[in-house]
Amino acid sequence: MADEVTTIPPRRGGTLGGFLAKAAGILVLLALAALLILWVVQRYVAARLSPDPTTIASASLEGLREQNRLSAFAARYVAVVTSRQTQMGLSTEKTLIMPGMVRYEVDLGKLTQRDVRWDAAHRQLLVKLPGLEIDGPQVDLAAIREYGSGGLLSHITDADQRLETANRKAGQAELLHQARDAMPMKLARDATRHAIERSFAMPLRAAGIDASVRVSFADEPVSNDERWDVSRSLEEVTANAR
Template sequence: MRRSFILVLVLAAGLILGALLTSAFRLSSLFGGGPDPETIATASLQSVREQARLTPFVARYVAVVTSTQSRFGLNAQKTMILPGTVRYEVDLAKLRRDDLEWDAAANRLNVTLPPVEVAGPEIDLAQVQEYSGGGVLMSLTNAEAALDAANRQRGTQSLLAQARAPVPMRLARNAARTAVERSFAMPLRAAGIEATVVARFADEAANADPSQLDRSRRIEDVLEESKAKK
């Protein structure tokens, strides 16, 4: 038997704007009165790539798993509750010049992002809880060690399955889009260019209307929606 549920979702503030703030003003002074948006975007790309891995979203989950063993007519059962934290990351070093497209007619910079990667889970060992039954079999054999190993494996799989569910993946992608869009928009604004920046993932239609792209919602709304579906 296996049960799992989301304990809490926490939106991380892992934005990559710090280093770009300095470079934005440098770009503004460098290009003077008539900066070229494509040149600014290319210069910004190098600053973004130097940030390496962006962590726009962090989530904490709990897996509840139970394993059983039967030997010599005896049964042993152990339930383990494993809380774990998962980071959602984007490898910005993978961004290339070809991932940037300046649409002069729409005054828009399109950015194609690398995929979101799930890192972890990091198990909170201090918060792990165990409940067992069948002490006779566990005291006579290695059943307890086998049950622990099985529960850890199944618990890790459960945490990853929760992390890759549609809702948290959508939240992570939205957060990554927002962070990257701000990172490219700030140098453009500092140079006096009011342009729209739209970040997309490769599996999203390149010709999609930016206004129709899925954007971040409040975490409270997402949790309320999940409750309503139960």
Template structure:
């Protein structure tokens, strides 16, 4: 047969395709063997190895949010004849964390009948806020009381304490907490699913739940006002 004919050209290509397929099979099979050697040959062993790895990470930060607090304080003397007022606009970042060290072996259970790994998570913890002092803005009315006393300093201290408390309050409301829980759940489920898949248990399901909350997020978080919008509103109040 003429090697220059179309049939002659297709023969080496077909042989090459077979070789590539065999090599891919060896690679995939080798990867599965490596996965089993690293993580174990049964789901319980894989889950135990993944648990120890996650506990070693200590803390997971699945969600971070920024909030803006606007607070005002007013001080009056002499029955309101003299007064001082200060307004503070303070942004701050809040981290939502999972303490993975709290995960215990009894929190991870394998159901062979449904091929499901159930994980009970520790509750989300709020860390912060980390206030952004460089972006903070303060406004006030100059008056007799400000000139003759330390009213401005006292009002500023009061505003900062109230602003930090307000940032914490915003962070703990239902919607951001639900979003943080969902982000934490998804991150932990991935952390268990990946080693299971690497060990050849691709059909295994991982379901992570909190003791007090387990439903997925169905309501999107409303977009908050931007920091510039808050500044513009505060500036208009001063006019």
């Protein structure tokens, strides 16, 4: 019987190992690419879905401007004035008690994007309102009381009419003087400040933004901790976004 020769094929373990190594490298690259794509998508979605405080503040500003005027505080005052007239050696006088209502208002139509600033470092929205305006006084005519000494002069001249005119003019001036006193002006500013702060803060909270709102008035003295120079107005933010 002839000898049978069997040829044993060479082992190819080295080639298979190289293939597996290349496949593993490709898988790693694909995984890294997938992670990169996921990161980009997450950043894009976050940029689209995350609320922007300046956008929300701009919407709140437009809503306030549409209200035109805000009256968050009113007060009732009473003026007591006396006028005296002397003529031909005779004299007479009258005292007037005049109650009246005064409203403190802010013209929201004067608010612009320059008056609303976002301080990103302190996460604070800064709003500067126009100065307070006084509407009135609205005199309560039914509650006016007059007291006079009468006398001969009031019968032979028009002294009564002159005294009444002078008292009414002085009474209205006195009501305004009381309304402009430091204490009612502070109360009016505080009431207006709280109303505006709520108007801006509520939409920010609803959007999940942790931020505070600080309101000041254009006719108030600037405090030492004022940060208007380091914050950006909505006008500046909008201009940079274009």
